Amino acid sequence: MSAPPSASAPAKAPALDLDVEHLFTAEELNWRDRVRQFTARHITPVADADFEDRHFRSELVRGLGELGVLGMHIEGYGCAGAGAVSYGLACMELEAGDTSWRTFVSVQGSLAMSAIAKWGSPEQKERWLPDMASGRTVGCFALTEPDGGSDPAAMRTFARRDGGDWVINGAKRWIGLGSVADVAVVWAATEEGVRGFLVPTGTPGFTARDITNKLSLRASVQCDVVLDDCRVPADAVLPLATGLRGPFSCLNEARYGIVWGVLGPARECLRAAVERSRDRRVFGKPLAAFQLTQQKIADMAVEYQKGLLLALHIGRLKDAGGLTPAQISVGKLNNVRESLEIARTVRTVLGGDGVTSDFPVMRHMANLESVRTYEGTDEVHALVIGQTLTGHRAFA
Template sequence: MSTTSAAQLRAEAPALDLDCEHLFTGEEIAWRDKVRAFAQERIVPVADADFEDRHFRRELVGELGRLGVLGMHLEGYGCAGAGAVSYGLACLELEAADSAWRTFVSVQGSLAMSAISMWGSEEQKQRWLPDLAAGRAVGCFALTEPDGGSDPKSMRTVARRDGGDWVLDGAKRWIGLGSVADVAAVWAATDEGVRGFLVSTDTHGFTATDITNKLSLRASVQCDVLLDGCRLPGDAVLPGATGLRGPFSCLNEARYGIVWGVLGAARACLRAAVERSRERRVFGRTLAELQLTQGKVADMAVEYQKGLLLAAHIGRLKEAGTLAPAQISVGKLNNVREALAIARTARTILGADGVTSDFPVMRHMANLESVRTYEGTDEIHALVIGQAVTGYRAFA
């Protein structure tokens, strides 16, 4: 990897930074700059081609493991034990390159690894976490079903006891990394409530089929998963989790990363628009000199900075152990919504060229539509916030 100075890396940020550097520690800045350099060198040059070709670049998995970002917020078992803000900044830099790779890190670390770390047995942790942290293995998280993405308590996937074993039957959809994973954290209804199971993906009856007609997250892998009489040993169950508290705790970890990650996509779109506005001349002036353009740039810059301050605040609450789920919903709802607005506004500054791969804006915009949907839609997060504010629950 080429050496890039911190000054050069900071120079790549939008001009309006509100002097946010002092909000972060030296360790957090070091993580940010290390991940930024990796993303700029290893992901950005191939992002457009991989999006076009629907290509998941498997060789980057081990490189991300060596970088230390897989499960970086977890302690022990080969994980970096980094703080919440360090992890957030890493997500931001990865998504500035392409949402597919922040999604990968989220699925691997915040979903699959967090499920094992929070709810697994010591034997399960020893078996899987070191390999997942190093990128020697890939994990997935199978909760969403074809008929109930936002309603997991109605899941139809079931697990029944058969002697000392468990047998799983059902279907899951939109499962990130399903066809490239070595282990799946599968959530199923049992007589005891919802339970989590670690399923080796070579288990008979486990089939993952890539969803290939996506117009978003095309450099990522999402799958339909069929569980047809998957027989598991009794110790495949995650012993610490019964009920929806188990999967929801993991979803909150992933939602936290999104609060930061989408700001990277927003920053990339803002930067592309500003740079182009300085170069393109119309009516004898650069676009950047026009009042309407400056109004758009100002609005984008303000929302980007507000989002960054919100993410930093949420990160500090998480590190203090006082972060509530509704506060994560505020961050996810606001920052995804504003990142999409920034992408759309940036496209207008780029004109017709904005719909081409000469600029990353349409790729980011398309990817953000997926991010807006997964880990809780706008509507779900609005209802979570509404309940926290009013004291009334408006959904079942």
């Protein structure tokens, strides 16, 4: 970090991260800048209003497709085939605007599209992936159930064979995009183990109902899904996925995006704290001139910078093909936890104004509470790390 300016030096815009620009390639920085511009133009100006109104701005979906971020890590089928670090930077910039839009990209690309790309047949890939990459088709990923998202092995949704078809019965909860999706990747227990099914959402017996009483992710769509004798043909099965390895591989893609994504809100909250503390005067001097304020800002800046370097390290491991699930858990556990703590601390710097929409902090804080829960709670990731370190499985 550069030395602080002298008392007579003109104030400059605060530098929120270490000198990391040289650690990224030109292609990675191009992705970052393009997504940053999209966010600044289409997401940030309406984020507070959409959060207040519980409004999912569906017209942005095609724009995200044109931007190339839907399934951007996938090769072929109209997808960008971008590297892991490029995808991470895109997630960070989207979530700097609002978590709902990084969530959309995660559900569409890291979950639904990844399931088809990893485990689908050539025909399934050709049918679905190009339109999903362009934003003409929206997908959802139906894994979590009402009785426990952290225990998918206890899945109650069941698919049985009936002649040449499959008939699915069960319920799912907290399914992102369920009511706006055109196709659902539904995971169900079968006599052969857990299988994935591509279920067009217009199929009789498939019902999605929005969860409307959320105090977080209000500009996003999460649903309860019911499958009542939902009949699909034999070719709806993802042929290469049997067991929980299929959905878990997709969850790891989404968790990786979160490692980067949550740094966006952390950065924007930290920026608000620095700028407001410089402008606001109390007891005859700027709030920024008080030692306790500087201690808070310094601690937050250190944690943000550490999180960014951790994300970059994990991204390089992923690009090299050497990333493990436990390493993803380290990133998800640390960066979500620290980003949420940054948001909470910034709120104290802003005082009473911090609870208003004059600043994005309370919105980011509320959204991060959801991110702390989905794609694995803190407790689940701690146990993944603990098992890796000790060799003992502590899951129930």
